[in-house]
Amino acid sequence: MSVLVFIEQREGRVRPVSREALGEATRIAAALGGPVIGVCAAAADPGLAAHTAAIEAAARAVQPGVLLFAASAMGKDLAPRVAARLGVGLASDCTAVETVGGALTATRPVYAGKARQQVRFPRTPALLSLRPKIFAATSKPGASATVEPLEVALPPAPRARVVRHAVAPGAKLDLTESEIIVSGGRGLKGPENFPIVEELAEALGATVGASRAVVDAGWRPHHDQVGQTGKTVSPKLYVAVGISGAIQHLAGMSSSRCIVAINKDPDAPIFKVADYGLVGDLFEVVPALTAEIRKLNVHA
Ligand SMILES: Cc1cc2nc3c(=O)[nH]c(=O)nc-3n(C[C@H](O)[C@H](O)[C@H](O)COP(=O)(O)OP(=O)(O)OC[C@H]3O[C@@H](n4cnc5c(N)ncnc54)[C@H](O)[C@@H]3O)c2cc1C
Numbered sequence: 001m002s003v004l005v006f007i008e009q010r011e012g013r014v015r016p017v018s019r020e021a022l023g024e025a026t027r028i029a030a031a032l033g034g035p036v037i038g039v040c041a042a043a044a045d046p047g048l049a050a051h052t053a054a055i056e057a058a059a060r061a062v063q064p065g066v067l068l069f070a071a072s073a074m075g076k077d078l079a080p081r082v083a084a085r086l087g088v089g090l091a092s093d094c095t096a097v098e099t100v101g102g103a104l105t106a107t108r109p110v111y112a113g114k115a116r117q118q119v120r121f122p123r124t125p126a127l128l129s130l131r132p133k134i135f136a137a138t139s140k141p142g143a144s145a146t147v148e149p150l151e152v153a154l155p156p157a158p159r160a161r162v163v164r165h166a167v168a169p170g171a172k173l174d175l176t177e178s179e180i181i182v183s184g185g186r187g188l189k190g191p192e193n194f195p196i197v198e199e200l201a202e203a204l205g206a207t208v209g210a211s212r213a214v215v216d217a218g219w220r221p222h223h224d225q226v227g228q229t230g231k232t233v234s235p236k237l238y239v240a241v242g243i244s245g246a247i248q249h250l251a252g253m254s255s256s257r258c259i260v261a262i263n264k265d266p267d268a269p270i271f272k273v274a275d276y277g278l279v280g281d282l283f284e285v286v287p288a289l290t291a292e293i294r295k296l297n298v299h300a
Contacts, residue, residue: 001065001102003029004125006055007040008074010165014040016177017070019137021130024097025068026138031099037062042149047158052081057152059086064125066104071129071232072176079129091119091128093232095255112228112251132176133234134255168223173207175226180237183209183226183253187242187263187282191219196286197241203293209233209253211243227252242282245270262286 003025008015025036039058041051055078059067067082069075071093083090095116096107104126110117121127168174175181182204184197191214201208210220212227226233228248238256243249245261245268253259254273261274264281271277278285 001029001032001034001124002062003032003034003036003066003068004059004062004064005036005038005068006070006075006078007038008070008072009040015070015072016137017072017075017130017132020132020135021068021070023138024130024135025066028066028068028097028099028104032065032102032104034065037064038145039150045162046154047161048077048081049155049158050152051078052085053155054150054152055082056085058150059125061150067125067127069127069129071131075129079127083127086125086127088123088125088127089121091121091126093131094119094128095131095134095234097128097130109251109255112247113254114247131232131234131255133179168221175207175209175224175231175233178207178233178235180204180206180239181209181226181233181235181253181256182206182239182241183211183243184214184220184241185211185243185249186213186217187244188214188219191217193283194219196282196290200239200241200286200290200293203290203297204237204239206237206239211246211249240270240274241286243270244268245273262289 005021005025007018029036039055041054069079079090091106091108094106094108098105104121106119106128108117182197182201184194188194198208209226210224212225214220215222215225228251230252232252234255236257238253239260241262250273259274260276261270262278262282262285263270266279
């Protein structure tokens, strides 16, 4: 049973989220006994409709048992469209996939992360999108693959077209691709205090995130927002500074591998999901932590 993977590229390079999807595809294919087949667009900048047509054509040609997307911004747009075209369901934003006795089961967070749902697939292809930064990326430099062109009848010119991709000013890495994130919340009291968070982030080599409260207050841009109505992130380390841990914030970061919370309120809900909790005044604790990490960096 083959596993088909949609491969996202940007400026001619395979995106890290697709390497993760390929890694998981390899694992599933090994368990189910079949090849991994990737589908990617050869046209320079096709729109959503063209992508949908191409993936549908590939799925009809290959008849895969499993079809994988990354739950990236693009995958979130494409996967439901392809599911509708193929007349199958979709398990979106999966955080685990199991194969037992040739059957696939996916786990995905629901109710803003309050519960986990296990999904089985009565029809093929089993269509899944995978949450970024959860699955191990494929790491076989120099591996080879056969390339087969697939002619696709493209739909009429799209009503919307991607003109260019712009990197957010000052952002080293997109939050969803960051290994370490330091996020600040309303506990910082004002935008003039955000350098406290930025300095810790710099010492750790991290990207800066934010709660919605500070984004709504205009202290940080929306692309920094983590949570239900912001970005879903799963870094190796997530440091929450002055963030209470409202369910809508947890929805975007509770699948992080290690969570450190710094909050002066010992009953703040963020401590329920934290691996390490630091009860204290962030204005004292965070600069001290930054100074210690800088010392470690100097000695490294
Ligand atoms: C439909 C909907 C969608 C939403 N989507 C999102 C979302 O995507 N992301 C998101 O984050 N929120 C979202 N929210 C908002 C969410 O409910 C919370 O209001 C928000 O997360 C609170 O942000 P905060 O933790 O920064 O602020 P607060 O809840 O005000 O928490 C501030 C924390 O800072 C601590 N603190 C204060 N001073 C200090 C100090 N000196 N030292 C240490 N700690 C201190 C306090 O103890 C407190 O815990 C959404 C809400 C709704 C209704």
